[in-house]
Amino acid sequence: MTPLPDCYCPADGTRVAAESLAWCCPVCCGPLDLDFAPTPAPLKSLGGRVNSLWRYAETLPLAGPSVSLGEGRTPLVELTDGISAKLDFLMPTLSFKDRGAVLLAELALRLKPRQVIADSSGNAGTSIAAYCARAALPCTVYVPEGTSAKKLEQMEAHGARVVPVEGGREAAARVARDAADEPGVFYASHVFNPYFLHGTxxxxxxxxxxxxxxxxxxxxxxxxxxxxxxxxxxxxxxxYGAGLLDRRPVLYAVQAAAVAPLARAWEEGAEDVVDITPAGPTSAEGIAIPRPPRARQILRAVRDSGGTFLTVTEDQIRHAQLDLASRGLYVESTGVACWGAVREGALGSRSAVVPLCGAGLKTGLAGP
Structure with missing residues (x-):
């Protein structure tokens, strides 16, 4: 069995042993990164490999999947000249979160906890629940009140214990993190655990x-x-580091205008988010995060790429969802945010790809 890489804190360098159930830096309680620098395989060597994300085995910190549901290799379709969409809502649980959830389930199998827990506004919870079911691991998901009934139904169908938490997304996360400190618990956090990023x-x-x-x-x-x-x-x-790219693409980060702490920090030239109150509710519940724990990393990644932040109004989200539906693609409101940001020419003549991250059946049409 391939040894697991250690984790470390990007803020202060504190190291965490690979076999530990610690979910955050023991010094600052910040999210962790992996001490892992893979070299991807050249294009010509990929032919004939398994038709899932595990075909990129050289880049993954875990080898030999036992809980795969065939995740990955989603279609790429053209939306308009120069703009294409990657249909990640065609994953096994109907969202892109399967990319990271499968690695968390594989890791949990290695670490053998007595319980797996997660917190989620919907899609991450359904993915974790599904892959825990596949791995025969007991799973509890903490969700904010008001989470889509369809997403709750999906989690419960996979056998997860679903615990509603009074308050918003951050309240559910706080309850989950308290539970994560109990002995023998694996916190399958799509935010704090770096294995999730190596899946996405x-x-x-x-x-x-x-x-x-x-x-x-x-x-x-x-x-x-x-x-x-x-x-x-x-x-x-x-x-790029392996010499397999001639140039790096620009990263455009999209937030809902109603909950846009990173976009505001970007406008102010800040390196982290400030404590803000959301302007109002948003149908893009999956990106309505007032204080993202990896804010510094996100801002730095966009800055280093030469990119910027874009925001979308609720009207733009609704019109983008209807526009995609008219093209045969029924996508949830969070998943259409990027198309809402670029459909009127925000990128100029640049070629681009937008992800369609979750199926419309999970939430229905955005209001009103």
């Missing part, structure tokens, strides 16, 4: 392969906790 980075490895060893001028990515954007940044660094 396969989004970019797939794009690179499907586009014949290149990437578009820009990647437009929804950002709440930033797991897809940070995974994309990891993959770009790996491919």
């Amino acid at each position: 980075k396969t989004y970019v490895h797939e794009l690179w392969e499907d586009l014949g060893g290149r990437l578009p001028d820009a990647l437009v990515l929804p950002v709440g906790n930033g797991t897809l954007l940070l995974g994309a940044s990891l993959a770009i660094a790996e491919l």
Whole structure:
């Protein structure tokens, strides 16, 4: 069995042993990164490999999957000239979170906890529940009140114990983190655990392969906790560092205007988010995160790429969802945010790919 890499804190350098159930830095309680610097395989060596994200085995910190549901290798379709969409809502649990959840389940199998817990506004919870079911691991998911009934139904169908928490997304996270400190508990956090990012980075490895060893001028990515954007940044660094990319794409980060702490920090030239009160509710519940724990990393990744932040109003989200539906793609409101940001020409003449992250059946149409 391949040894697991150690974790470390990007803020203060504190190291955490690979076999530990610690979910955060023991000094600052910040999220962890992996001491792992893979070299991706060249394009010509990928032919004939398994048709899932595990075809990029050289870039993954875990080898030999036992709980795979065939996740990854989602279609890329053109939306308009120069803009394509990657259909990550066609994953086994109907969202891109399967990319990271499968690695967390594999890791939990290695560490053999007595209980797996997670917190989620919906999609991450359903993914963790599904892969824990596949791995025969007991799972509890803490969710904020008001979470989509369809997502709750999906978690429970997979056998997870679902615990509603009074308050918003951050209240559910606080309860989960308290539970995570109990002995024998594995916190399958899509925010704090770096294995999740090493799963989401396969989004970019797939794009690179499907586009014949290149990437578009820009990647437009929804950002709440930033797991897809940070995974994309990891993959770009790996491919560029291995000499498999001639240039790095620009990263555009998209937030709902109603809950846009990172976009505001960007406008102010800050290195971290300030304590803000959301402007109002948003139908893009999956990216409605007032204080993302990896805010510094997200802002730095966008800055280093030469990119910027974009915001979308509730009207833009609703119109983008209806527009995609008219093209045959029924996507949940969070998943259409990037298309809402670029459909009116925000990128100019740049070529770009937007992710369609979750199926519309999970939430229905955005109001009113």
